[in-house]
Amino acid sequence: MVETQTNPNNTVPSSMAQIGITMKYTFLEYFRSRRFLILLTITLLIAAALTIVVAWRRPEGFLISNLGFYSSWWGNAVTFVIILSGIFFGGDAISGEFQNKTGYFGIPNPIRRSSIYIGKWLSAFLAASAIMFLFAVITIANGFYYFGSSGLPIQFVESLLLAWFYLAAVLGLTFFFSSMFKSSSISILVTVILLLFGFTLISTLVSNLVGYEPWFVLTYGAGIIGNVLQSPYPLHSLTTTATFAHRTITTTTFSATIPEGLAIIGLYFAVTAILGLVLFERKEFN
Amino acid sequence: MPSIEAVNLTKTYGSFCALSALNLKIEGAKCVGFLGPNGAGKTTTLKMFTDLIRPSSGEALINGVNVHTEKKKALESVATLIETPEIYPSLTPREALSMIAEIRGVPTTEIKNRIENAIAEVHMNEWIDKRVGKFSKGMKQRICIASTLLNDPCILLLDEPTTGLDPRGMSEVRDIVKSLKSKNRLIFMSSHILSEVSEVCDEVAMIDHGKLLVYDTISNVTAKFSGGANMVEVGLQHPIDAQLITQTIAKLPDVVSAEQTDGKNLRIRFSGGLDVQERLLSDLVKLNIGVISYRVASSELEDVYLNLIKETV
Numbered sequence: 001m002v003e004t005q006t007n008p009n010n011t012v013p014s015s016m017a018q019i020g021i022t023m024k025y026t027f028l029e030y031f032r033s034r035r036f037l038i039l040l041t042i043t044l045l046i047a048a049a050l051t052i053v054v055a056w057r058r059p060e061g062f063l064i065s066n067l068g069f070y071s072s073w074w075g076n077a078v079t080f081v082i083i084l085s086g087i088f089f090g091g092d093a094i095s096g097e098f099q100n101k102t103g104y105f106g107i108p109n110p111i112r113r114s115s116i117y118i119g120k121w122l123s124a125f126l127a128a129s130a131i132m133f134l135f136a137v138i139t140i141a142n143g144f145y146y147f148g149s150s151g152l153p154i155q156f157v158e159s160l161l162l163a164w165f166y167l168a169a170v171l172g173l174t175f176f177f178s179s180m181f182k183s184s185s186i187s188i189l190v191t192v193i194l195l196l197f198g199f200t201l202i203s204t205l206v207s208n209l210v211g212y213e214p215w216f217v218l219t220y221g222a223g224i225i226g227n228v229l230q231s232p233y234p235l236h237s238l239t240t241t242a243t244f245a246h247r248t249i250t251t252t253t254f255s256a257t258i259p260e261g262l263a264i265i266g267l268y269f270a271v272t273a274i275l276g277l278v279l280f281e282r283k284e285f286n
Numbered sequence: 287m288p289s290i291e292a293v294n295l296t297k298t299y300g301s302f303c304a305l306s307a308l309n310l311k312i313e314g315a316k317c318v319g320f321l322g323p324n325g326a327g328k329t330t331t332l333k334m335f336t337d338l339i340r341p342s343s344g345e346a347l348i349n350g351v352n353v354h355t356e357k358k359k360a361l362e363s364v365a366t367l368i369e370t371p372e373i374y375p376s377l378t379p380r381e382a383l384s385m386i387a388e389i390r391g392v393p394t395t396e397i398k399n400r401i402e403n404a405i406a407e408v409h410m411n412e413w414i415d416k417r418v419g420k421f422s423k424g425m426k427q428r429i430c431i432a433s434t435l436l437n438d439p440c441i442l443l444l445d446e447p448t449t450g451l452d453p454r455g456m457s458e459v460r461d462i463v464k465s466l467k468s469k470n471r472l473i474f475m476s477s478h479i480l481s482e483v484s485e486v487c488d489e490v491a492m493i494d495h496g497k498l499l500v501y502d503t504i505s506n507v508t509a510k511f512s513g514g515a516n517m518v519e520v521g522l523q524h525p526i527d528a529q530l531i532t533q534t535i536a537k538l539p540d541v542v543s544a545e546q547t548d549g550k551n552l553r554i555r556f557s558g559g560l561d562v563q564e565r566l567l568s569d570l571v572k573l574n575i576g577v578i579s580y581r582v583a584s585s586e587l588e589d590v591y592l593n594l595i596k597e598t599v
Contacts (some may be wrong), residue, residue, distance in 0.1 A: 010437050012362045025377065025385040026564035032376035032417075104371035105382070105430065108336035108443075109389050110361040264315040286299075286330075 005227050012110045018147065022111075022119025023126070030127040031088060039088045043081055043131050047138040050077065053143065055147050066143065066151035067231055074139045074159060074286045077227030079219070081135050083195045085128035090174030091191045092184035094280055099184045103285055117175070121273070124171055132237065134169055136160055160260070161226045165221045169269040173218065177277035186273050195219070208251040215256070221264025233257075288363070288440045288472040294344035297330050297496075304330045305498040307344065312489075315470035317463060319483035319504075322493040323595055328476040329369065329468035331493070332445045335474075336366045350439060362391075365434035366443045369545060370427055370450055375419030379429045380403060382418060383436060390437040407462060423450040425527030431459060435466075442466060444475040448482065452474040460486050480588045489585070491593055499594045510584035511593055517555050517583040518563065525549035530575070538569050553583060 010130040011022070028251060030036055050073055054062050062072045094117070097103035106116055174191045181187040192257065199219040206214045213236070214220045227234050241249045295308040305327040312318050322328050323587040334346045337357050346353045351360040373382045383401045392400055405414050408428040418426060427450045434442055447463070448456040456479075457571050461474060463486045483490060484504065497572040500507055530544065535554065536544040540562045542555040554563055563582070570577050 005453060010363075010391045010393070012358060015358075021388045025381065027375070028381065029374040029376045062545060074437070083354070101369065101372040102374055104338070105369050105373055105386075105433070106389075107338060108361070108366035108368055108389075109386060110358045110364075111389050191509055220354060282340075285333060 003279070004171055008195055015115045018111045019119045019122065019152050022106075022116050023122040026120050027123035027126050030123055030174040032128070035088050036127060037156050039084060039131055039258070040134070041085060043135050044138075046077055046081065047135060051138070051142055051208045054146075063146060066147040067152075067155060067229055069143055069146060070139065070156045071226060073142065073267070074156065075138070075229045078135060078139075078159075078163050079166070079222050079225060082128070082132060082163060082170055085131050085167065086170035086174045087188060087191050087195065088195075089124035090171045090178060091188035091197065093175055094178040094276070094283075095125055095181050095184045095187040096178075098182040098283070098285060106283070110267075114277055117179075117277050121171060121175055123193050124175070125168060128167055128171060129164065132163060147262045153229070155229050155231075162228060162258075164225075164241035165262070165269075166225060168264050169218060169265045172269045172272040172276065176272035176279070177274040179279035182283070187246050207254050211250075211252045214257060215260065215264060215286065218268045221256055221261040224258050224261030227255055228258065287314050289347075289349055289473070290441060290443075290474055291347040291350075292331065293347065295331065295334060295341055295346055296343045297334065297339065298329070298342045303537065305334075308493070308496075308498055310491060310498055310501055312472065312474060312491075312501075315467075315472055316488045317467045317473040317475065317486055318501075319490045320474060320476040320493065321478075321480070321483060321490060326491060326494045327496040330496075332366075332443055332474075332476060334588055336364075336368055336441055338368060354577055356358070363437075363438035363439050364441045364443060365437065367434050367447050368432050368443070368445045369431050373418040373426060373429060376417055377586055378415045378417055379410060379432070380414050382429065386433045387436045392437050395510075400436050401432075404435040405429075407435060408432045409458065422454060424455055427451055428455065431462065435462070440471055441473075442471060442473045443475065445477050446476055446592060447476065447478070448479065455467035455576060456482070464573075480591060484587045492591065494595050500590075504520070504587060509592055511590040516558070516563065516586055517553060518566070519547070519579075519581055519583040520552040520554060520570060520577055521579030522550045522552065523578050526575050530573075534573065535575075536572070538566065541566065 001161050020114075054073070055057070059072075069127050092099070094266045097106070101171070107113065140152060140156075143156075173195070178187045181190070199217050203214040203220050206212050206217075236255060237253045239251050239253065289312065291311040293306040296303070297305040305444060308331060309328070309533060310324065320328050320331070330339065334341050335348065335353055340354060348360040348364055353360040377385070380401055382396055383404065385386055387397045390450050390551070405411055410428050410432065412426065413421070413425065415574060416481060418429065421429070431447060434444070444463075448459050451459060460482060466473060467486065468513055475483075475487065487500070489503050492499040500511070502510070531544050531546055531552065535541065535552065540555055540556045540558045544554045547553050554566065555564055567577075567580050570580070
């Protein structure tokens with residue numbers, strides 16, 4: 001029988017290098033995709049709408065102080081931009097490998113599934129970060145226009161870093177759901193429902209009706225992104241409202257402290273990233 | 287020596303057994319056809335050799351290395367084509383193949399040449415820098431075939447590689463496989479096209495209902511299970527006498543049997559290869575029975591396939 005040899009020059013790169021390779025090409029795919037263009041357009045539309053409204057109506061909340069400006073502009077909108085980025089880049093990142101059969105091209109190679117997962121996650125993080133930082137640049141440009149370059153508060157930098165951390169957690173969560181399902185549309189739908197409506201609904205019901213701090217909800221933890229731009233930092237508050245039947249309803253508004261928010265975001269990131277990876281490792285292409 | 291080995295390889299989905307304790311060892315430079323009807327377990331087997339699915343029990347070994355515990359090492363000198371993979375639509379073939387080449391560790395200085403050579407091999411040169419999203423299924427399949435050539439692998443695992451290709455594409459893929467065979471590679475290839483397997487493979491493994499029926503050289507398998515008969519269909523200009531068929535045609539050298547399928551068509555089984563087939567045509571023409579067409583109806587391998595698969599139903 002004849003001896004055969006493979007090309008001796010080929011040396012399979014380390015897993016770390018393969019993560020980089022996966023990241024590079026998946027980012028290229030993201031960057032050229034229609035969804036990147038759509039998300040970019042949505043982000044620019046949000047920024048344009050805010051720019052026009054503030055310039056035209058001169059709302060007091062925006063222009064009363066530099067901190068108020070960044071709180072109203074950035075604090076209110078950036079979490080929405082982050083959630084959209086998470087859905088656009090992470091919603092079907094893994095389920096698409098099954099549904100679209102792209103996994104059949106990449107997985108049967110000398111590469112660990114974890115390298116593919118991490119590489120894809122990093123490329124999604126990079127693409128979503130590009131969108132978030134673009135929004136930050138537009139925010140700062142408007143801030144400079146109204147308050148000058150000296151009006152950029154240090155709290156904005158803190159908020160930006162917290163938002164970046166939140167983006168990591170949102171992508172961890174979207175990748176987790178993406179690993180759970182083989183259908184792109186189902187994984188995107190579940191992510192959309194949970195991030196845009198579910199968390200907010202749970203948080204409102206638990207805090208307002210039961211009076212319990214929703215420490216287990218990611219979006220509650222993300223409140224620190226806006227809270228850090230408020231002075232003084234908001235605390236838990238009780239609101240009593242009289243109704244027409246001479247009854248009063250007391251609602252509680254909870255505000256996570258920065259350590260609490262960091263812990264919530266960090267836990268979501270760690271748990272969902274690990275669970276998503278485990279699911280992807282075990283998922284079968286059948 | 288390259289080898290792939292299934293040791294009691296089993297895959298079950300609930301109560302359904304897709305593959306039942308497959309034991310198969312293939313060693314050395316050769317091309318092995320993997321045959322079986324739909325749902326027999328061919329793709330399941332190949333998927334377990336490429337980490338696309340996990341075995342319920344047993345092991346899939348490549349060069350003695352377990353694919354599921356040491357995937358990177360097991361697949362380092364393997365190229366695969368399972369089903370019809372999709373490529374990221376925004377990438378060009380050059381980029382997609384570059385990703386695979388980098389993952390497989392092709393030296394940076396060689397990547398460009400290797401990609402261009404592989405693309406030339408599948409005749410996609412003019413599409414090398416166009417985005418894959420606009421490609422037809424057959425074009426994508428060609429790119430996927432090109433991806434198997436990048437790292438000069440010693441083992442190729444191919445799952446119906448000609449699926450989705452036009453006749454010219456199918457012929458080109460067969461030529462690629464033959465050329466790889468001449469470079470002393472181990473090729474394990476599933477296919478439904480028996481003529482394709484007969485043409486390019488040295489050995490054949492047949493599987494049905496998740497069980498291996500036979501694994502041997504094509505000549506041994508056909509000798510054991512087909513009765514050594516090929517079949518031709520002969521078209522006639524006008525009907526002929528039944529006695530002529532039984533007394534003359536059926537008694538021609540190497541003819542096993544002859545029957546009339548309808549008034550103007552004969553089905554003749556014969557033993558032997560192309561030489562006998564050629565002589566048989568000449569003999570029939572000499573009989574002046576008005577032969578107007580002559581074509582191979584089934585090969586020995588097809589005969590074996592139908593016999594073995596029928597037996598397991």
